[in-house]
Structures are given as structure tokens and as C-alpha cells.
Amino acid sequence: AxxxxxxxxxxxxxxxxxxxxxxxxxxxxxxxxxxLLRGLVGQKRVAGVGFTGLVRDPANEPKLARLAQALGL
Incomplete structure (x- = not known):
């Protein structure tokens, strides 16, 4: 793919x-x-992403932003 x-x-x-x-x-x-995510981006184009299993916590926001950035989003 x-x-x-x-x-x-x-x-x-x-x-x-x-x-x-x-x-x-x-x-x-x-x-x-x-x-891991940066390595994936080096090999494939990311069409979308879903983060699951999280609770509503403002402390997650900057961490998820870091993961999204690692995906080039």
C-alpha cells in the first residue's frame, strides 16, 4: 500500500x-x-491516524501533539 x-x-x-x-x-x-512513528513516516505516507484508549485529561494534549508531529501531521 x-x-x-x-x-x-x-x-x-x-x-x-x-x-x-x-x-x-x-x-x-x-x-x-x-x-517508531517517525520511522514509519520515512517508509510510508500516512493517510490518517486514530488515537484510542485515552481518558479526557488536558495533560494528554501536548503529548498527542508530539505524536502527531512525529507522523508529520
Whole structure:
């Protein structure tokens, strides 16, 4: 495929990185997620993105902005 849709479940992040519904230990740090997403952008065009599993928390906004920026959005 020329383009991909990125579906990122916040629960895949290490607890404390994002405010999520069901935090699980052993997840990825925010900087690791950014690196992964930047690598994807280097290989594929991103057609869209969905962030799921998050709770309403203003602290998530700048973190999600960082992830969106890593995707070139």
C-alpha cells in the first residue's frame, strides 16, 4: 500500500506516559513511540491516524501533539 492508517491505542504506552483507560506495565515510552512513528513516516505516507484508549485529561494534549508531529501531521 502507498499509504497507511495508523491506529495507536494509548494503552500500549508505559503507565504514566499518557492518561489511559487500562494502563499496562511494559509499554513504550513516549520517546520510543515518537521514534517508531517517525520511522514509519520515512517508509510510508500516512493517510490518517486514530488515537484510542485515552481518558479526557488536558495533560494528554501536548503529548498527542508530539505524536502527531512525529507522523508529520
Amino acid at each position: 502507498d499509504a497507511v492508517y495508523v491506529a495507536l491505542d494509548g494503552d500500549s504506552a508505559e503507565p504514566g506516559e499518557l492518561a489511559v483507560f487500562m494502563p499496562e506495565p511494559g509499554g513504550l515510552r513516549l520517546d520510543e513511540l515518537e521514534e
